[in-house]
Amino acid sequence: MVIADFAFILVAAFVLICACVVVFHNKIIYSAFALLFCFFGVAGLYVFLNAEFLAGTQLLVYVGGISVLILFGILLTKNIEDLTSKEVSTQKIFGGLISVTFLGGLIYMVNSVDWKVSTPKPIENSPVEIGKLFMSDFLIPFEIAGVLLLVALIGAVVIGRDTDKDLEV
Amino acid sequence: MDNIFLWIAITLGAMVGLVSVVGIVSIYLERKISAFMQDRLGPMEVGFGSLVNAIAGKEVLREGRIGLAQSLADGLKLLQKEDIIPDGADKFLFKLAPMIVFAGTFSTFAALPLAEYFIPADVNIGLFYILAISSFGVSGILMAGWSSNNKWGLLGSLRSTAQMVSYEIPVGVSLVSIVMLTGTLSMKGIVVAQEGWFWNWHLFGAVGHHGLIGFVLLPMMVINFIAYFIGSLAETNRAPFDIPEAESELVAGYHTEYTGMRFAIFFLAEYGAIFVGNAIAVALFLGGWYSGIPAIDQANIPGIAPLVFILKTFVLIFVVMWIRWTLPRLRVDQLMTLCWKYLIPFTLFTFFSVAIYKVFIV
Amino acid sequence: MIYNQLETYLVISAILFSLGLYATFTRKNAISILMGVELILNAACINFVAFSNFVEIGLSGQVVTIFLIILAAAEAAVALAIVLHLYRHIQSVNVDEATTLEG
Amino acid sequence: MSYFGDIAKAVSTISTGMKITFAHFKNVGKNKGTFTTQYPKETLTAPAFSRQQLHNNIDDCIGCKKCAMACPVDCIDIVTVKAGADELSDCSDGTKRRLHLTVYDIDMAKCMFCGLCTYPCPTHCLTINDDHNFIKFERSELKYKFSAYSPEDVVRIEKEAAEREVIAKAEKAAKAKAKAEAAAKKKAAEVAKAKAEAEKVETAPEPEKTEPKAKTEPVAKTQVEQVVEVKKEEVKLPVAEAKENEAKAEEIKPTEDASKEANSDNETKES
Numbered sequence: 001m002v003i004a005d006f007a008f009i010l011v012a013a014f015v016l017i018c019a020c021v022v023v024f025h026n027k028i029i030y031s032a033f034a035l036l037f038c039f040f041g042v043a044g045l046y047v048f049l050n051a052e053f054l055a056g057t058q059l060l061v062y063v064g065g066i067s068v069l070i071l072f073g074i075l076l077t078k079n080i081e082d083l084t085s086k087e088v089s090t091q092k093i094f095g096g097l098i099s100v101t102f103l104g105g106l107i108y109m110v111n112s113v114d115w116k117v118s119t120p121k122p123i124e125n126s127p128v129e130i131g132k133l134f135m136s137d138f139l140i141p142f143e144i145a146g147v148l149l150l151v152a153l154i155g156a157v158v159i160g161r162d163t164d165k166d167l168e169v
Numbered sequence: 170m171d172n173i174f175l176w177i178a179i180t181l182g183a184m185v186g187l188v189s190v191v192g193i194v195s196i197y198l199e200r201k202i203s204a205f206m207q208d209r210l211g212p213m214e215v216g217f218g219s220l221v222n223a224i225a226g227k228e229v230l231r232e233g234r235i236g237l238a239q240s241l242a243d244g245l246k247l248l249q250k251e252d253i254i255p256d257g258a259d260k261f262l263f264k265l266a267p268m269i270v271f272a273g274t275f276s277t278f279a280a281l282p283l284a285e286y287f288i289p290a291d292v293n294i295g296l297f298y299i300l301a302i303s304s305f306g307v308s309g310i311l312m313a314g315w316s317s318n319n320k321w322g323l324l325g326s327l328r329s330t331a332q333m334v335s336y337e338i339p340v341g342v343s344l345v346s347i348v349m350l351t352g353t354l355s356m357k358g359i360v361v362a363q364e365g366w367f368w369n370w371h372l373f374g375a376v377g378h379h380g381l382i383g384f385v386l387l388p389m390m391v392i393n394f395i396a397y398f399i400g401s402l403a404e405t406n407r408a409p410f411d412i413p414e415a416e417s418e419l420v421a422g423y424h425t426e427y428t429g430m431r432f433a434i435f436f437l438a439e440y441g442a443i444f445v446g447n448a449i450a451v452a453l454f455l456g457g458w459y460s461g462i463p464a465i466d467q468a469n470i471p472g473i474a475p476l477v478f479i480l481k482t483f484v485l486i487f488v489v490m491w492i493r494w495t496l497p498r499l500r501v502d503q504l505m506t507l508c509w510k511y512l513i514p515f516t517l518f519t520f521f522s523v524a525i526y527k528v529f530i531v
Numbered sequence: 532m533i534y535n536q537l538e539t540y541l542v543i544s545a546i547l548f549s550l551g552l553y554a555t556f557t558r559k560n561a562i563s564i565l566m567g568v569e570l571i572l573n574a575a576c577i578n579f580v581a582f583s584n585f586v587e588i589g590l591s592g593q594v595v596t597i598f599l600i601i602l603a604a605a606e607a608a609v610a611l612a613i614v615l616h617l618y619r620h621i622q623s624v625n626v627d628e629a630t631t632l633e634g
Numbered sequence: 635m636s637y638f639g640d641i642a643k644a645v646s647t648i649s650t651g652m653k654i655t656f657a658h659f660k661n662v663g664k665n666k667g668t669f670t671t672q673y674p675k676e677t678l679t680a681p682a683f684s685r686q687q688l689h690n691n692i693d694d695c696i697g698c699k700k701c702a703m704a705c706p707v708d709c710i711d712i713v714t715v716k717a718g719a720d721e722l723s724d725c726s727d728g729t730k731r732r733l734h735l736t737v738y739d740i741d742m743a744k745c746m747f748c749g750l751c752t753y754p755c756p757t758h759c760l761t762i763n764d765d766h767n768f769i770k771f772e773r774s775e776l777k778y779k780f781s782a783y784s785p786e787d788v789v790r791i792e793k794e795a796a797e798r799e800v801i802a803k804a805e806k807a808a809k810a811k812a813k814a815e816a817a818a819k820k821k822a823a824e825v826a827k828a829k830a831e832a833e834k835v836e837t838a839p840e841p842e843k844t845e846p847k848a849k850t851e852p853v854a855k856t857q858v859e860q861v862v863e864v865k866k867e868e869v870k871l872p873v874a875e876a877k878e879n880e881a882k883a884e885e886i887k888p889t890e891d892a893s894k895e896a897n898s899d900n901e902t903k904e905s
Contacts, residue, residue: 019546020550040305053593054597060304065607068330118586123590148601152604160615205659207658208661
C-alpha cells in the first residue's frame with residue numbers, strides 16, 4: 001500500500017523534525033510547542049502500530065496534560081520576553097559525542113539482531129482486552145500506579161506551595 | 170486507490186461544509202436568541218435575496234427580511250478585512266494558532282454519529298477519540314495567547330487552559346459512567362444501545378433495556394447529564410464560564426489581537442466546539458438519531474435520522490444560549506469551587522453507583 | 532512497506548532517544564532538560580508498542596506503555612513543582628546555578 | 635447541610651432567572667415587548683422642543699447675519715450681495731429684502747444644537763426642527779447649503795451688483811460733486827452772512843444744547859418696549875408649533891403611542 005507508506009513517512013518525518021526543533025531551537029517556547037507536536041506525531045505512529053487506544057491516551061495525557069503543564073512551567077518561570085536558552089560549547093561537543101555514539105550503537109543493534117517478527121494483526125476491541133489485562137495480569141502494578149498518581153498529586157501540591165507563607169496558615 | 174482519495178475528499182468536504190453550516194446557523198441563532206431575550210429583534214436587514222443583490226450590485230430591497238444571511242454576510246466581510254499581525258507578535262505561532270484551534274474542533278466532527286450509516290469515521294474508540302482530540306485545541310489557545318504578545322491575551326489563554334483542563338475531569342468521569350453501562354467506546358454502539366422508546370435513553374436510565382430496576386439509574390443519569398452539560402459549557406468557554414474572554418476584564422481574552430479571517434476561524438471553532446459538546450450529550454444521553462418513538466424510526470424516511478440528531482443538538486444549543494443570556498459570569502474561585510467541590514464528587518458518586526449496578530444487579 | 536517493519540520504528544525511537552539524550556546533556560534550563568526526558572520516555576513507549584505489535588506477546592506492551600505514560604505524567608507534575616520551587620529560591624531555572632549543595 | 639442547601643438554592647435561583655428570560659423571549663414580536671425600532675424603515679418622532687436640524691427658509695431670509703453673530707461655534711457662513719431695487723420679493727411677513735444670499739451654509743458637523751441662532755432671527759426664517767437623520771458618508775456633506783442660487787446665478791448676481799455699484803458710485807460721485815458745489819455756494823453765502831452780522835448778540839446757543847437730551851430719552855424707552863414685545867411673540871410661536879406637532883403625531887400614530895405606554899408599564903413592573 002503506497003498511501004499508507006506515504007502517510008507513515010509524513011508522520012515519521014513530522015515526529016523527527018519536531019524532536020529536532022525541541023532539542024536545537026533557541027527559543028524555549030518553540031521547543032515546548034514542538035514537543036507538543038512531537039507527542040501528537042507519536043500518537044500517529046501508535047495508530048500505525050494498531051494501538052488506537054494508546055494513541056488516544058497519548059493525546060489525552062501528553063498533548064492535553066503534560067505539554068500544557070510544561071508550557072505553564074515555562075510561562076511561570078521565565079521572563080516572557082527573554083526566552084532564549086544559551087548553551088556551553090564543551091557540553092555541546094561531549095553531549096553530541098555521547099548521543100551520536102548511542103545512536104550508532106542502537107542502530108547497529110537494530111540491524112544486527114535477528115528479530116523474531118510475526119505478521120501484525122489488529123486486535124478487535126483492544127480497550128476491552130487492555131482492561132482485562134489491567135484487572136488480571138497487571139493488577140498490582142495498576143494499583144501501585146493509582147497510589148503513585150495520588151502521591152505525585154499531593155507531593156506536587158506540597159512542593160509547589162509558596163514556601164512558608166501557606167504552611168503557617 | 171482512486172476510490173480512497175475520492176472518499177477522503179468527499180468526507181473532508183462534507184465535514185468542512187457541516188462545520189461551516191453549523192457555525193453560521195449557530196451564530197445566527199445566537200444573535201436572534203440574545204436579541205429576543207433582551208427585547209430586541211436582532212438582525213433584520215440581510216436576507217439571502219438582498220445579499221445576492223448586493224453582490225450583484227443591484228438595488229437592495231429592505232422588505233420582508235429577517236436577517237437570515239446576516240452571519241454569511243459577516244463572514245464575507247471578515248474575509249475582506251485587513252489581516253493585522255501585531256509588531257511584537259511571534260509571527261509564526263500567531264499564524265499557526267487559529268489553525269490548531271480549528272483543527273482541534275474540526276477533527277472531533279469525524280466521530281459524530283449523525284446516523285447509523287452516516288459517521289465519517291466509525292472508530293471503535295470514538296468517544297475516547299473525541300475527548301482526546303478536543304484537548305488538542307487547548308494548546309492552540311495557549312499558543313494564540315502567548316504569541317500575540319498581549320497581556321490580556323496571555324491571561325485569557327492561561328485562564329482558559331486551566332479551566333478546560335480542570336473541567337475535563339467531571340466531563341470524563343460522567344462519560345465513563347455511560348461507557349461502563351453500555352460496555353463500548355464506539356459512539357455508534359452507545360447510540361444503538363438506546364434504540365426504541367424514549368425511556369430507553371440513558372437520560373431516563375435506559376428503563377426499557379434494564380427493566381423496572383432501571384429506575385434506580387434514573388437519578389444517577391440525570392445527575393450525570395447535568396454534570397456533563399455544565400462541564401461542556403466550561404470546556405467551550407461559554408457563559409457563565411466565559412472568564413477567559415471576560416470583556417470587562419480582558420477585552421476579548423486570547424483572541425484580542427486577532428482580526429479578519431483569523432478571528433472568524435476562532436469564532437467558527439468556538440461554535441463548532443459547542444455543537445460537538447452538545448452532540449456528544451445527544452448521542453450519549455438523549456438517544457442520538459432515534460426520535461424516541463419506534464414508529465418514526467422504522468418508517469425509513471430518508472434523511473430523518475440526521476435531522477433528528479441535529480434537531481436535538483440545536484435544542485441543547487438553544488439551552489446553552491438561554492443560559493448565556495441569563496446567568497452572570499462566575500469568578501475564578503467560584504469556577505474552581507463548582508468543579509472540585511460539586512461536580513467531581515457528584516460524578517464520582519454516580520460513577521460508583523453505576524459500577525455497583527453493573528456488577529451486582531445486571 | 533516501510534510502515535509494516537519493526538526496524539523502522541526501532542530506528543525512529545533510537546533517533547528520538549539520542550535527541551532526548553543530547554537535550555538533557557546540553558540544555559541548562561531545567562524545563563528543557565525535562566523535555567529531553569519526555570522525549571526519551573516517548574522513545575521507550577514507541578519501542579514497547581512496536582514490540583507489542585510485531586512480536587507475539589499480546590497486548591502486554593501496550594499495557595506497559597500505559598504505565599509509562601502514567602509515570603511520565605506523575606514525573607512531569609513533580610518535576611515542574613520542583614522547578615517552580617527552585618525558581619522561587621534562586622530566581623532562575625538554570626540548573627548550573629543551583630549550587631547550594633556544593634558547600 | 636449547607637452544602638446541599640447551596641445546591642438547592644442554586645437550582646431555584648437559576649430556574650427563576652431562566653423563567654424570566656424565557657418570558658421575555660416569548661414576548662418579542664407581539665404587541666408588547668420589543669423596545670427597539672427598525673430604524674431606516676420606521677423612525678421615532680423626536681420629542682417636542684428637541685433641537686435636531688437647523689433649517690433656513692431662504693425665501694424669508696433677509697441676510698441680516700444676526701444668526702451668524704449669535705452662533706457660539708461659528709458654524710453659519712453667510713455671504714450677501716446687494717440687490718437692485720424691487721429685484722427681490724418681500725418676505726412673508728412683509729419685510730423688505732435687499733440682499734442676495736449667495737452663500738448660506740450651516741456646518742452641522744460643527745453645530746452644537748444650542749439653538750441660539752434662531753432667537754435673533756427677525757423674520758423667523760431660521761428654525762430648528764426635529765429631523766434627526768444626519769447620516770452622511772463624508773464630513774463635508776454635513777455642510778448644508780441653503781442658498782437658492784446656482785454658481786452661475788451667483789456669478790451673474792455678483793456681476794450685476796458690481797455694475798450697479800459702479801453706476802451707484804458714479805451717481806454718488808456726481809451727487810457729491812453737486813453737494814460740494816452746493817456746500818461751497820452755501821459756505822460762500824454763509825460767509826457773506828457772517829460778514830454782514832459780524833458783531834451781534836452771543837447768548838443764544840445754551841438752551842439749544844439741553845433740548846435734544848430731553849428728546850432722546852423717551853425715544854430710547856419706546857425702542858426697548860418694542861424689543862420686548864417682539865421677544866414675547868417669539869416665545870409664543872414655538873409653543874404653538876409644538877402643540878400643532880403633537881396634535882399631528884397623535885393623529886398619525888396613535889397605536890405607537892399606545893405601545894409606548896405599554897412599554898413604560900413593562901418597565902415600571904420590572905423595576
